[in-house]
Amino acid sequence: MIGWGVLKGMGVTLRQFVGTYPAGRRLLKALRLPEGDGIFTISYPETKQQHAERFRYFPFLVYDATPDNLRCVACKICEQECPPQCIYITMAKDEQNRPLKTNGRTFPAQFDIDVAICMSCRICVDVCPFEAIEMDNRHEISTHGRGPELMFDKSALLRSADYFQQIKPTEAATVNARLAAKAAKAQPPKPAAPTPPAASASDTGGASGTTTPPPPHA
């Protein structure tokens, strides 16, 4: 019969419509019709969606205990590997162009990421040999300008290791395990020196830092 297909289709939309109301769902249940999912949307920003733990948005720099104890040694591997080239790093140097050190490690004087260019790909996290950079899940970062507001500098990127632990417990556990294994491996040859093995690999510094072979992974 012509028109029967259209009517059946309208039945589907009617059922969906009724199913968005609690009373309608009870009715559908009484009629033994499938209830569907009900209201599926949430009204942002009053309600917010719970993100998966792996949800990634933008990188941040991890520090242990105090903000001057950065894990990053300014080796520039992430700068080189970032596909859209949105990371800008300068190693901290003294007047004679020798790398400065805190806690026996070189550190970046400047570490900027251009949010407008970053495509949240996570490659910087994958390539960093020092577990110094991780992905944040904070995503409400819109601003009114598009110049300096979207260039995040070192201070804007700093987050504690505890914060990382808090937002991504599973990933933090594997990262900590890797770091512990690395520390254990580094200990036997020179038990007295607290210097992490990382520092020597990145001592070349400066522009030649990009040619430093990546240190072996634990």
Add this chain to the structure above:
Amino acid sequence: MTDTLKTDLMEINLGPQHPSTHGVFQMAVQLDGETIVSLKPVLGYLHRNHEQICEDVSYIGCFPYTDRLDYFCAMTNNLGLAVAIEQLGGIEVPERAQYLRVILAELTRLVNHTSVTGFLLNDMGAFGTPLLYAFREREKILDLFEMASGSRMMCNYIRPGGVREDVPEGFLDRVRGITAAYPRFLDEMETLLTENEIIRQRTQGVGVLPRELAVSASVTGPMLRASGVDYDLRKVDGYAAYPRMRFKVPLGLAGDVYDRYYVRVLEMRESLKILEQALKEIPASGPALSAKGQQIGRSPRTFRPPKGDAYGRIESPKGELGFYLVSDGSPQPYRYHVRAPSFINLTVLEDMCRGQKVADAIIILGSVDIVMGEVDR
């Protein structure tokens, strides 16, 4: 009347700012009354130098860019490039990863076919309703992608040698849940659409693509199969764990818009069968990334494939997605080329539209299933 009254042909531009051209695609159409005399596709509004950019980054650096080709199917785009790089560098893929790839690729097929059906109906004037039903289901699968890869659409997840990291706990159970619930949605969609007389009249016999033309124009994917040609790379090449899956390749008879719609619905039902088998057979443990894959992911510049070239191809939801790579022994591809199914399927658009009414051009384009990110690159 038409014999006596001679009028000029009318030229109109559909697009690039037209809601139903699926992005910034322009059709310069010449009309005789309502009938299409010629149709010239105008491309390039979304050109972003994809291939050249990928020649300037490491092999791993290409992956996030492939997400942005066909942004509905990031997982299969990753898979296509991974297959090509694995051929180039001779990389093995562990068993569990092979199954994960099948699962992710079939979920992507569900996402794509569901959305394209919704969009096609949108183009036909059923504004909103079927599309939103489709997007509701798509949303559930995108949540799964976020769970596994950290991003809903720009996954960057499948890597040479497997997948970036194993899926989190509970992922496979949620896929099982979706697989079990999906047939009901498909039934509902079919009730809404398949027998609908208006849809039948709008689509049957419209935009017919003859078998011979489809083959000679290298059309692939659901469009080729709707014209009755049995060609599916999952069967022909048998990559990943597909050789172990039992599934049928649905074929159309007439090669019109309706067949293209219906072939996609049937493909979704086959995808669900594949998912069920893959979920049953996937090894419960084992590595999801080979040792070499881990090494490449950790330090991309150490991966220097031997001099030579490779062409890796997969059956993406839109057709044959191929990546042609030439290596000169350096850490970056010397040449990187994408064989984009949307682009090649689009070449027969004029042949399908000539002689049809102008309103039909919109739904014929909708039935080709293009994404401009992939057409223009």
